[in-house]
Amino acid sequence: MEIESDAQDGGSDGSTPEMSLEEGKNEAMYLVWDDLSVILPNSGNGHARKLLKGLTGHAEPGRIMAIMGPSGSGKSTLLDSLAGRLSGNLVMTGNVILNGKKRKLNCGGLFFADAGFPCPNTRNPSDHFLRCINSDFDTVATFMGSCRKHETQNVLDPATILTTAEIKALLIQTYRGSEYASKARARIQEISHIEGLTDRRSEGSPAKWWKQLSTLTRRSFKNMLRDLGYYWIRIVIYIALSICVGTIFFDIGTSYTSIWARGSCGAFVAGYMTFMSIGGFPSFLEEMKVFYHERLNRHYGIAVYILANFLSSLPFVAMTSFATGTIIYYMVKFRSEFSLCLYVCLDLFSSIAVVESCMMxxxxLVPNFLMGIILGAGYMVIVMMTSGYFRSLPDLPRAFWRYPLSYINYGAWALQGAYKNDLIGLEFDSLVPDGPKLKGELVLTNILGIKHNYSKWWDLAALLTILICYRLLFFTILKFKERASPIVRTLHAKRTLRQLSKRPSFQNIPSVPSKRHQRLHSLSSQEGLNSPIH
Structure with missing residues (x-):
């Protein structure tokens, strides 16, 4: 059966233009089979059986051919006949002509025959080739040999005499000096000098950057939306914890003891509530694996990926921070103004975004789940210890902890902004009954050690600056790894080869011994046990 399609530029009669043999002989193959018959001399009942009888046909380039018929009609037998892969117990008559020449198609049979390992007539060629080079068949051959000790070994078949390692060594030695190797080397040299071939991957994606950005953002957003462990479970935990914080600090008031309660609540929100953002590290790790794989094909740029990742996570981080901040603010009853509640939500949003950037x-840097969680937790502990709650910022040791760590610590800016947002404008009861009221500004300066000579919005601006710096650092790391990775791998490979070259075992690696001619041992003896049967 032939399946053809009419050419669009064909003749007026609708015929399909044929390719002449002269035009396509250098790049196409024409196959003809004439009066092809396959006979099984002894089918088991003493009578010969014709598997194929007088088939004639042809195959031309540019046409899709289909061989159709019921099971057992001889489709596979015909293909084996045309490919020269008939079993040795079958007899084929007729002609198979390829490009005008009568020949027998073979699959490497001439090379194996030239090397001294011709395929016997009673063996399938593919089985013979695998048996010569694959040591996995040695155990089977050994077992069959032990079961046929009474049979005479075929000394004419080298595959049954030599081990697999010896056969492979002879094949390699024969190939190196054969015409096949010479043709391969000449073709390699010819291809190596072809100019004008370029790697299109180095040119980057043909899509515009905004198209890449929109596609990546949509894909990442859908992934975050469908993956419960990415954000949804964290959102539920955040809401549950915010309800817990709201009930513990419910209607905190303005008594003298509420000063420390407000400080504790603000520190918990700015510290521990953002600490939970390290729970997204497994999802970040999987996303980085996808990025490295796609980056090899230059599907998109690093900057586009980082921006798309931030934009796709923006709705979920906003949902988390605004839900948490609103519940805590109105249950604790810090203040009644909406603008103050909005600042709490923005402060928490910026802090969570910074932590997620740090985890990215x-x-x-560390493509390992356990080590990444440990590093993230250690980073968050240092942030909380130097944020100004456990010890006020002026009391921190100046070397390293105060300068520069507290200035690049997002927790310090987040906590200062939260304290200013809550305390400025409030008055607290005095410790002494009927004493003067304590102003929030005084509490900020004398008790918490926070200066209020600049606005809380500058603290929020510092948070956003740290967020941008973390994203830029993320971009720099990915760019540096991409540029330095080939150099590092080359140096590592050279160093490893130098070390291995000094080892005697590497200079002369013994071939894997064949088990074809080894004696079989019982399982009990292999395990060091004594069987009463043996």
Whole structure:
């Protein structure tokens, strides 16, 4: 059966233009089979059986051919006949002509025959080739040999005499000096000098950057939306914890003891509530694996990926921070103004975004789940210890902890902004009954050690600056790894080869011994046990 399609530029009669043999002989193959018959001399009942009888046909380039018929009609037998892969117990008559020449198609049979390992007539060629080079068949051959000790070994078949390692060594030695190797080397040299071939991957994606950005953002957003462990479970935990915080600090008031309660509540929100953002590290790790794989094909740029990742996570981070901040603010009853509640939500949003950016940096540096969680937790502990709650910022040791760590610590800016948002404008009861009221500004300066000579919005601006710096650092790390990775791998490979070259075992690696001619041992003897049967 032939399946053809009419050419669009064909003749007026609708015929399909044929390719002449002269035009396509250098790049196409024409196959003809004439009066092809396949006979099984002894089918088991003493009578010969014709598997194929007088088939004639042809195959031309540019046409899709289909061989159709019921099971057992001889489709596979015909293909084996045309490919020269008939079993040795079958007899084929007729002609198979390829490009005008009568020949027998074979699959490497001439090379194996030239090397001294011709395929016996009673063996399938593919089985013979695999048996010569694959040591996995040695155990089967050994077992069959032990079961046929009474049979005479075929000394004419080298595959039954030599081990697999010896056969492979002879094949390699024969190939190196054969015409096949010479033709391969000449073709390699010819292809190596072809100019004008370029790697299109180095040119980057043909899509515009905004198209890449929109596609990546949509894909990442759908992934976050469908994956419960990415954000949804964290959102539920955040809401549950915010309800817990709201009930513990419910209607905190303005008594003198509420000063420390407000400080504790603000520190918990700015510290521990953002600490939970490290729970997204497994998802970040999987996302980085996808990025490295796609980056090899230059599907998109690093900057586009980082921006798309931030934009796709924006709705979920906003949902988390605004839900948490609103519940805590109105249950604790810090203040009644909506603008103050909005600042709490923005402060928490910026802090969570910074922590997620930090975890993305860790995922790019440490592609290991356990080590990444440990590093992320250690980073968050240092942030909380130097944020100004456990010890006020002026009391921190100046070397390293105060300068520069507290200035690049997002927790310090987040906590200062939260304290200013809550305390400025409030008055608290005095410790002494009927004493003067304590102003929030005084509490900020004398008790918490926070200066209020600049606006809380500058603290929020510092948070956003740290967020941008973390994203830029993330971009720099990915760019550096991409540029330095080939150099590092080359140096590592050279160093490893130098070390291995000094080892005698590497200079002369013994071939894997064949088990074809080894004696079989019982399982009990292999395990060091004594069987009463043996």
């Amino acid at each position: 940096i860790i995922a790019s």
